[in-house]
Structures are given as C-alpha cells and as structure tokens.
Amino acid sequence: MLKANIEKAFNEQINAEIYSAYLYMSMAAWFQGQQLNGFAHWMKVQAQEEMTHALRFYNFIHERGGKVTLKAIKAPEISWATPLAVFEAVLKHEHLVTSLINKLVSLARKEEDYAAENFLQWFVKEQVEEEASAEDVIGKVKLVDQTPGGMFMLDKDLAARVFTMPIDVVI
Ligand code: FEO
Numbered sequence: 001m002l003k004a005n006i007e008k009a010f011n012e013q014i015n016a017e018i019y020s021a022y023l024y025m026s027m028a029a030w031f032q033g034q035q036l037n038g039f040a041h042w043m044k045v046q047a048q049e050e051m052t053h054a055l056r057f058y059n060f061i062h063e064r065g066g067k068v069t070l071k072a073i074k075a076p077e078i079s080w081a082t083p084l085a086v087f088e089a090v091l092k093h094e095h096l097v098t099s100l101i102n103k104l105v106s107l108a109r110k111e112e113d114y115a116a117e118n119f120l121q122w123f124v125k126e127q128v129e130e131e132a133s134a135e136d137v138i139g140k141v142k143l144v145d146q147t148p149g150g151m152f153m154l155d156k157d158l159a160a161r162v163f164t165m166p167i168d169v170v171i
Contacts, residue, residue: 002066003111009104010116011069014057016100021050023076023093027086030079036151038159039083042137045163046090052169053123059170060119083151084141091134098127 002010028043061068080086101123108116137158144150165171 002061002064002116003113006107006111006113006116007061007066009107010057010061010066011071013100013104014054014061014068015071015073016097017050017054017057019073019076020093020097021047021054022073024050024090026076026078027080027090030086031083034083036083036155038155038157039086042158042161045161048163052166053126055169055171056119056122060116064115084138084145087134087138087141091131091138094127094130094134098131101127 024043024047028040028047031037031040031043058068077089080089101120105117105120105124108114108120140154140157141151144154
C-alpha cells in the first residue's frame, strides 16, 4: 500500500511528465511553423516518450493499491527565438525534471518505501540520458549554425529518430 504522501507526489509527477509531453508538442508545432519538420518529428518522438514516463508512474500507483488523480495541465510556451533557444529550454526543463525525480527518491528513502525507491532508479538513469540528448542536439545546432545548408542537413538527421514503445510499459 502506498503512503498518502508518496501517492500525492507520484500523482504530481504524472502531471509533470504529461506537461513535458505537452511542452515538447508545443515545440514540435513551433518547428513545423519554421519548416523544420525533422526537428518537429524529434520533438513528437520526445513527447511520446514523456507519455510513457507518465504511464510508468500511473501503472506503479495502481500496482501498489494507490489512486491515480489527474489534474489540469498548464499551458506550455508557444514560441522561441531560435532552434538553439528551443533546445536550451529543453535542457533547462530536463534539469527541472531531474530535480523532481531526485526529490521523489529522497521522499521514498525517508518513508522507507524501497519498492518506490527501486522503481525510481529507472528514472534516475533516464534523466542522465534525457539531459545528454538535449546537450547533444545543442552541440549539433551550434556546430551547423554558421554552415550554409547545415540546418537543412541537421533537420534530415533529426527526422530519423524513431519512437519505440518500451516492452515493460503496459497500456
Ligand atoms: Fe520524463 Fe524528459 O523526462
């Protein structure tokens, strides 16, 4: 059985993960408006991944006999100055999510909920990848920024990203 404070914090994390999906869909729409459809595709894949993160929390709450309570999702930003600014915002957002995950780990430890702590380790590892992939695109955007046709090539590169439904997430 989940303790009430862990149930509440995990429900808040569902909201944060769905907000992440919403933010990345908003970024996808902005890129599409700039004719950068590969960048938009990358963001849509990212949004799908965020929904699987929300599902992991949703499933875990149920498995532990808790109650999923969904709240309103706040509206994301809708415009950015440049592609680089978008990815800097992604990195900033992922830093925030990392801090939220770390707080959940601290809470699980404080409450001696070892199942929750074990569940959260997947997210601790995932956040390292999330930050690294944003940094990777930031590096590439900076690299091609001064190159004629560079953004066109990078757009093609980002279009190749594929979403794969994780086999351990039940829908
Ligand atoms: Fe669900 Fe991008 O962290």
